[in-house]
Amino acid sequence: MIIGSPFDGQGGILVHASRPPPGDGSLHFDADERWVVGAVPGLVNGTNPHIVSHYSFFPDKSRRPDSELHLTYEFPTGNHREAVKAMSQAFQKWSSVTKFKFHYTRNYENAKLKIGFYRRDHEDRSPFDSPGGVLAHAFGLGNGRLHFDEDERCVVVAVPGAFGIRKVGLREIGHVLGLGHSTVEAPIMRPYVPDGATKDLDEDDIQGIKILYDLMRIYCGIGP
Template identity: 50%
Template structure:
């Protein structure tokens, strides 16, 4: 294989201060925390099978959005009955996020479900890719035995073997301060994969496209406002990566803001073919806290190398 070339873009030094959202959206602040679209779950503390409590239908919608179940009868999806199907979905969620699978909306479950996250579902085509499967991977090195929890999309889509040089571009609404963090994220994936990445002008065709969007932006996965879904992207070879423009973004760790590079690392993982991991320290773990900065983890690196047989 030819030697890889990474084409860096000009990096702008920034002081680590909160950065305003794109456009004219309202800046979030500590007083805005209660506006999170996931905060309704806090009112369901202690709910369990047999309960009929206001807003349970919203919990059903939340779990359905991320792939945990789908009611054949829409009436059940819209009611507030805590039934067997919902209990089973909550237990599955709890297992995926390393919580005791009680089926009860307890404090730990509330803490995790209200944490902002990637919009890519955890379960696709009724297959739970966050749980160990027949093709789960084990490795042993220096007498240390580990189990990997990386996963792939259904049917394991990936870029063809002849396609190791990928171009990317920013659409015109992406501000200057957001571009260098994304470029750094590409460089980190470059260092552990067979891929090379090059930024091309906005008006040029490219393999990958990065943009900032609000609410319904016509890709079938509308954003939900501050504090909910932070970003999403698509499996190969779709190439689209979207940030939610209503979030408060930053460069580096800033209280109350989300690190652009951390989310870029996660979403590029999806662009290359990785699904979510249940390893909390992995970049492909689905949730992200404000002020959190993460990097590639051995689980992520093992996963991408396994997908492309490196």
Template identity: 45%
Template sequence: MIHAASHYSVYTWKKWEPSNRNLTYKFLGDFPETAKFPAALAFKRWASVTQFTFSEVGGAELSDLTLEFVRGDHGDGLPFDGEGGFLAHAFYPTDGRLHYDLDDKWFYLFINKKGFDLWSLSLHEIGHLLGLQHSTVETAIMYPTFSRGETKDLDQDDIQGIKALYNL
């Protein structure tokens, strides 16, 4: 059953259990150091409007969520298509995987806006990790497309969607 209200959309059965609001995340592979900060900021932004907390773990520690830069066919059934096209994808709870296309050009914090904003795309994909689907509101972070140089933040539609999904 899909619950739709306003313009957001959620699967009511694809969400984290109430007992699991402290999610851990880990960067896998050769995740660029410069990409870790905008991803961590995106987790903080979602934490500011939810009851979730997000903590980075490292090494051999288990984590709820994993973030990784990959290219082409990377074994999850959703191959990337090189520069442009699909930029990133994430799996709904409780899978927890988030992949960015290594072949795309990325930027963050308004630096070199010729690529795609890593913070905005991280916000979008973390929305999927939390259980949100795409929105029809163009200003929403959960809108399905992004343009080069575009930077977005959470919209009221995103906040209403996450609050409806988790009864906040």
């Protein structure tokens, strides 16, 4: 590809180079693609130019600024305190694959992320429906609210007939950080979570969050 054409985002042009002399010898890789030294499944490589990923972002690919790498969270007073440990474990999972650090605070009003359990219309313009419907919802980057449907049977650890707070919370935290839904079943960011599900972060979830926050970039230069 000749220099002068901008890269087009993940899934398109992988690399471009300048013309031979009197060109300047530039060789540029698209930093929105996923690159490693050597080929592994799911990564761009020389013999298999592009393998499709299934994660998604919000329409404007928005993400949290570097000033929000440390996020506090809390529940309203008396609102399912037993869920604190489960959510702490979910936050730790995302922290292990990103630059984010999550801190539990006793100050609900000042917490960046406000988590709670609510029924039907709970004054956020997104009422829950009834048991068997929407399990939880989160409001993305500019809001910080993460709500569970109190009419659903939620437990700390998933069992048949009930939903695990940690697993559902794991997915909703992904939304809070900027991930949309995946188009396949394997990732935690899939649209639906069956009862009893004990899923963890999938490689697709991890790849998506690393791409969004530039944690997969490799900078390539030409030596003298």
